Amino acid sequence: MSTNVTVRIPPSPTGRLHIGTARTALFNYLFARHADGRIVFRSEDTDRTRSKREHEDEIVEGLHWLGLDWDDFSRQSEHAARHTELLDGLIRAEKAFVSKEPAKDDPSREVEVVRLKNPGRAITFTDEIRGEITFDTTELGDFVIARSRDDALYHFAVVADDWDAGVTHVIRGEDHISNTPRQILIQEALGAPRPVYAHIPLILDAKRAKLSKRSGATSVMDYRAEGFLPEALVNYFALLGWNPGSDREDFSLAELVEAFSLAGVQKSGAAFDREKLLSVNQRWMRKLSDEAYVSHLNDLDPELDLSNIGKIVPLLKERARTFGEAREMLGGELAFLFAPPSVSKEALLAKTPAGRGAEVQRALERALEALAGLGSEIAANSAKDALMPIAEELEAVGKGSRGAFLWSLRYALSGSERSPDPFTIIYILGADEALSRLRHALALLGAS
Ligand code: GLU
Numbered sequence: 001m002s003t004n005v006t007v008r009i010p011p012s013p014t015g016r017l018h019i020g021t022a023r024t025a026l027f028n029y030l031f032a033r034h035a036d037g038r039i040v041f042r043s044e045d046t047d048r049t050r051s052k053r054e055h056e057d058e059i060v061e062g063l064h065w066l067g068l069d070w071d072d073f074s075r076q077s078e079h080a081a082r083h084t085e086l087l088d089g090l091i092r093a094e095k096a097f098v099s100k101e102p103a104k105d106d107p108s109r110e111v112e113v114v115r116l117k118n119p120g121r122a123i124t125f126t127d128e129i130r131g132e133i134t135f136d137t138t139e140l141g142d143f144v145i146a147r148s149r150d151d152a153l154y155h156f157a158v159v160a161d162d163w164d165a166g167v168t169h170v171i172r173g174e175d176h177i178s179n180t181p182r183q184i185l186i187q188e189a190l191g192a193p194r195p196v197y198a199h200i201p202l203i204l205d206a207k208r209a210k211l212s213k214r215s216g217a218t219s220v221m222d223y224r225a226e227g228f229l230p231e232a233l234v235n236y237f238a239l240l241g242w243n244p245g246s247d248r249e250d251f252s253l254a255e256l257v258e259a260f261s262l263a264g265v266q267k268s269g270a271a272f273d274r275e276k277l278l279s280v281n282q283r284w285m286r287k288l289s290d291e292a293y294v295s296h297l298n299d300l301d302p303e304l305d306l307s308n309i310g311k312i313v314p315l316l317k318e319r320a321r322t323f324g325e326a327r328e329m330l331g332g333e334l335a336f337l338f339a340p341p342s343v344s345k346e347a348l349l350a351k352t353p354a355g356r357g358a359e360v361q362r363a364l365e366r367a368l369e370a371l372a373g374l375g376s377e378i379a380a381n382s383a384k385d386a387l388m389p390i391a392e393e394l395e396a397v398g399k400g401s402r403g404a405f406l407w408s409l410r411y412a413l414s415g416s417e418r419s420p421d422p423f424t425i426i427y428i429l430g431a432d433e434a435l436s437r438l439r440h441a442l443a444l445l446g447a448s
Contacts, residue, residue, distance in 0.1 A: 004037070005032055005035040005037025005169060006032070006038040006167050006169070007028040007029075007032040007038070007039055007040075007167065007168070007169050007170075008028070008039070008041075008042055008162060008170070009025045009028050009029070009040070009070060010041075010042040010044050010076075010158070010161075011025070011043065011044065012044045013043050013045050013052060013055040013056035014047060014051055015050075015055055016055065016218075016219040016221060017063070017221060019211070019218055019220055019272070020173060020202070020203050020218075021059070022062065022237060024172055024173055025068055026234060027171050027200055027260075027265070028171045029069075030257055030260035031169065031260060031262060032169075033257040034257050034258070034260050039072070040070060040071065040072040040073075040074070041073045041074070042073075042075070042161055043056050043073075043074070043075045044076045044157075044158075045077050046077060046152075046154060047154075062224070065220075065224060065230050066230045066233060067230055067231075072165070074161075076157055079157070079160065080152070082160065083156065084149055084150045086156075086160050087146050087149055087152060088149065090114075090116075094117070095116070095189040096114050096116050096189065097114070097117065099113050099114070099142075099144075111147065112149070113144045113146065113148065114144065114148070114149060115143065116144075116185060116186060118137060118138075118142050120137060120138040121137065121138070122134050122135065123180075123185065125194070125197055127198060127199055128196060128198035128265075129200060129201075130177075130199060130267055133177065133180075135178075135181035137181050137182070140181075140185075155179060155183050156186055158183060159183050159186040159192065162192075162195060167195050169197075169198065170195045170197050171198045171200060171262070172200070173199065174199045175202065176199060177199045180197060198262050198265070200241055200265055201267060201269045202269050202270075203240055203270055203271075204269040204270065204272065205272055206273065216272075220233065226322050227322040227326065228277070228322055229284045231252060231253070232277070232280045232283070232284040233281075235249075235251050235252070235280050236276065236280045238251060238256050239251075240270040240272065241269075242260065242264050242265050243265075243266060244259050245264055250283065281322055282320070282321040285317060285320065290310065290313040293316070293317065294306055294309050294310075297326060300324065301327050304327060305338070308337075308338070309330075311428045312330075312337060312428060315334065315420055315428075316329065316330075333416065333419070336413075336414045336415050336416055337425070337428055340433075340437060341416065343412060343415045343440070343441060344444075345445060348408050348411055348412060348445060349445075350407065350411070351403060352401075352408065353404065356398060356401060359394060359397070359398070359401060360405050361442065361445045363391070363405045364405070364408060364409065364442055364445070365442060366390050367387050367390055367409060367438065368435060368439065368442065370390065371386060371426065371431060371434060371438070372431070376430060376432065377430060378426050378430070378431050378434070380421075380423040380426070380427040383422070383423040383426040384423040387409070387422070387423070406422060411441075412438055412441030413425045413437050
């Protein structure tokens with residue numbers, strides 16, 4: 001059943017895809033798809049010096065990457081002839097007039113701007129989120145709506161395009177509230193219907209200032225390059241200013257479409273919290289199958305050697321909050337899983353109480369024997385079952401020896417002070433490699 005809803009996604013292609021732009025686009029998408037309505041995408045490229053096709057491409061690609069789509073695509077610059085036609089109509093109807101005046105940038109040159117005849121009264125509109133808003137438009141005077149008959153200014157172009165596209169709902173950032181009365185005056189002059197307005201709160205940084213580059217990455221594509229999932233960004237962006245009316249925080253795009261309503265959008269600014277986004281992203285990363293997880297890693301860095309990654313994915317899922325972090329772990333704290341680490345005798349015995357070195361060495365020898373009897377593939381549980389009794393026996397002889405032994409075992413395998421537990425490492429390395437590392441450690445201990 002199709003309702004009468006049409007929204008617009010009208011980004012200006014003057015820069016990268018900002019997370020604020022993406023969030024506004026998302027709210028429009030959710031509102032429209034929830035109502036089974038239409039979405040028109042309009043590239044507002046009338047600022048000829050700042051608009052760039054590469055920005056438009058990035059915005060489109062980024063929004064598609066997030067999972068958003070639309071039913072109609074146009075560029076504002078393509079509507080220029082229609083703008084002139086509508087301007088001429090207003091001039092003929094004496095609702096606007098051509099005014100010869102010195103050019104702003106060069107007063108010696110005369111230009112023929114088009115000014116709206118402003119009836120000069122209070123304009124009241126009802127904002128779906130902020131309620132009734134009234135502006136006195138008298139002080140705007142007969143404001144300029146076109147630089148010339150064939151060069152409409154931004155406010156005129158927006159109103160004309162929204163009208164032509166049959167836009168019923170204008171959902172946009174709160175920074176556009178003060179533009180609304182001007183745009184309503186233009187609508188009234190044109191005889192265009194007034195859409196429903198909903199101005200959504202801005203995204204703020206942790207200090208509750210407007211989000212800027214200084215507060216961290218603001219470009220959606222930077223988040224993609226860091227290894228965030230689009231599902232996570234969508235989930236997180238939706239919760240920036242919208243409240244489902246429950247504690248629920250986990251939403252797919254389809255679930256958001258189902259649940260979204262403007263009534264759940266809050267008035268106050270929403271603070272962007274990177275830690276929160278990281279935890280949402282980790283939740284979405286953990287939902288992936290191991291195969292999908294590896295394929296994301298490969299997309300992030302096709303150079304990565306992922307041939308033996310299978311057993312490591314659960315470790316990464318536990319630890320990494322972005323695919324970028326996962327990649328760093330593979331080359332950093334988990335690199336010992338791919339190549340034998342360098343280990344030192346001192347560090348092997350770092351936790352061993354004075355005088356107990358021989359005992360710990362003996363326990364490592366027993367560990368080696370126990371593991372050697374387990375076959376080539378050793379499950380972490382089997383390794384634990386085989387080795388914990390040795391640790392417990394040692395503890396019975398001298399308090400603290402269990403920890404010393406487990407430390408030495410783990411360090412012998414990982415060469416690292418912080419690593420997963422030794423049983424998991426044994427499982428991942430497989431018997432051959434684990435035994436070879438233990439032998440190497442024992443050789444070091446034996447060599448006095
Ligand atoms: N092109 C404007 C912007 O990117 C949007 C204007 C509007 O939503 O009316 O901020």
